[in-house]
Amino acid sequence: MSRMLRRYLEAQADQVEAVLVAHRTPGRITGGTIGPRLIRFCLDPAPQTRLSAVRSLAEDLAVALKVPSLRIDRTHEGIILEFPNPEPRPVTLVSLWPEVAPLPPNTALLGLTDDGAPLLARLSSPEVAHILVAGTTGSGKTALLRTMAVSLALANRPEDLRLFCLDPKGRAFRGLTGAPHLARPPVVAVPEAIEALQSLLRLMELRDQKGESHPRIVVFIDEVADLVLQGDGRAAPGRNQQPTSIETLLTRLAQRGREAGIHLVAATQRPSAAVLSGVLRANFPLRLVGKVVSAEDARVAAGRAQTDAHLLSGRGDFLAVGGSAAPIRFQVAYIGEQEAQQQLAA
Ligand SMILES: Nc1ncnc2c1ncn2[C@@H]1O[C@H](COP(=O)(O)OP(=O)(O)O)[C@@H](O)[C@H]1O
Ligand SMILES: [Mg+2]
Known part of the structure; x- marks a missing residue:
């Protein structure tokens, strides 16, 4: 000191x-x-x-x-x-990696807790299963999705774990370019997103019947509320009996995806009930909440009162909220886009 x-x-x-x-x-x-x-x-x-x-x-x-x-x-x-801390030290994925590697299967690195311990999220566990990332612009949501995706890609073989990316803005997942785990290039357009989620739902039902969950599929969705809003009433015409609303598709996947090895990791600045229904939100056991604007936003984002997420400092300062345990405050292990590409190519 x-x-x-x-x-x-x-x-x-x-x-x-x-x-x-x-x-x-x-x-x-x-x-x-x-x-x-x-x-x-x-x-x-x-x-x-x-x-x-x-x-x-x-x-x-x-x-x-x-x-x-x-x-x-x-x-x-x-x-x-x-x-x-007036003399902050950066927390990066690359500097933390030697401490956590080898990561267990299906486990994402999130960051470093206040106590200096690396924080991990095991997707196959029922307490995690699906993750909702919420926070205002600049809180570090997109960077957190990138950290989770890169850590999963570094620690799991493409045969064991596939990544699916939905991104209405089309910029969030550039760091993953070239990763062999990407099932397809990130999906930007709404009709294509609907079609991609429908195919995942079909896969889930198939896997359900066979009792399969391999390879794991992790669906990363940035700005999920935008996608839901844009998708409203934009049904892909003439398809089968499957739901055409993004909200319904996501809810079905969140309700029954885990046993079929399908996990959702979705980020939004607007977790409000007006955009994401209570049923959908209730099916995300783990919430990662960054800085929000008000105490009311904090309550909606975390799904409980008194987390004080509006008092977080932004740029990767997050709370992990799940189950009945006390929230865990952590700093996201940052990795830039180019650095991510380099790590994944190495
Ligand atoms: N974990 C972090 N560590 C350091 N800086 C960060 C971190 N996360 C985000 N930032 C900074 O904050 C900016 C906004 O992050 P971003 O992930 O785009 O936020 P959001 O998606 O919530 O709007 C980034 O460009 C980066 O400069
Ligand atoms: Mg973002």
């Missing part, structure tokens, strides 16, 4: 204690951790100090500490105060 950082931390701890005393909610900073992106202070509250009272001071504390955002959480360690 640099001398400057040490002095900064001491001063910040004093500030926190001063603000708490001023608001009659005293407590002491007893320690903490310095993560690559975040400083975490552990707060030992005085007996009369209530957690809700400390929570309500998040804004005042951010002002006093002169930090862009401050998030308050409760863990088994007590009350935690998190704010950005």
Whole structure:
């Protein structure tokens, strides 16, 4: 730790204690951790100090500490105060790789948790199965999809794992160009997306009958809400009995895809019920939530209250929310497009 950082931390701890005393909610900073992106202070509250009272001071504390955002959480360690590290260290896929390789099959690398542990997501597990990535523009959704896709492609043979990409903007998956795992080039146009999802649904039904799940298929979808909106009422005419709405197709795949080895990883800036139905969202057990604009957006994106995802700092600062466990905050292991292409070609 640099001398400057040490002095900064001491001063910040004093500030926190001063603000708490001023608001009659005293407590002491007893320690903490310095993560690559975040400083975490552990707060030992005085007996009369209530957690809700400390929570309500998040804004005042951010002002006093002169930090862009401050998030308050409760863990088994007590009350935690998190704010950005003034000397952040980059978290990259390439630097993290030696620590995690060999990754188990069907397992994506997400990033590094606050505690400095790599965070992985095993798609075949029922707690993961399908992943919804939500966050405002610039929160790092597309970069997170790329990290997951590249880590899967690096760790699984194309015979064992296929990647399918849907991308209404047509730019998200350039890093995967040339990967032998790509079942086809990324799908941009809506009619083609409908047709691709229909064929996956047929495959799912076939695999269901045979009890097969190999090779695994991971369907990456960027800006899924845009795709759903654009696809509304744009049915591919004259096909079979299959659904023609993207929303219905995705819901069917999410409901029964896992046993057939088909997984959805979808990103959206708008997780709202108006665009993605509750039924569809409920079938994504794992939510990866980046910075959102408001507490209400945080609730919709995470599927639960009080995650404070609106207080995240953006650019790869995410929460993993799933099951009944407490959300895990992590920094996405970044890989650029060109670097991704190089890694996949190597
Ligand atoms: N994990 C990350 N680490 C560092 N910078 C990031 C990370 N993720 C995103 N960024 C930066 O933020 C910008 C926006 O990221 P992007 O993934 O396009 O966001 P979104 O898809 O949510 O709009 C990127 O161009 C990159 O510069
Ligand atoms: Mg994006």
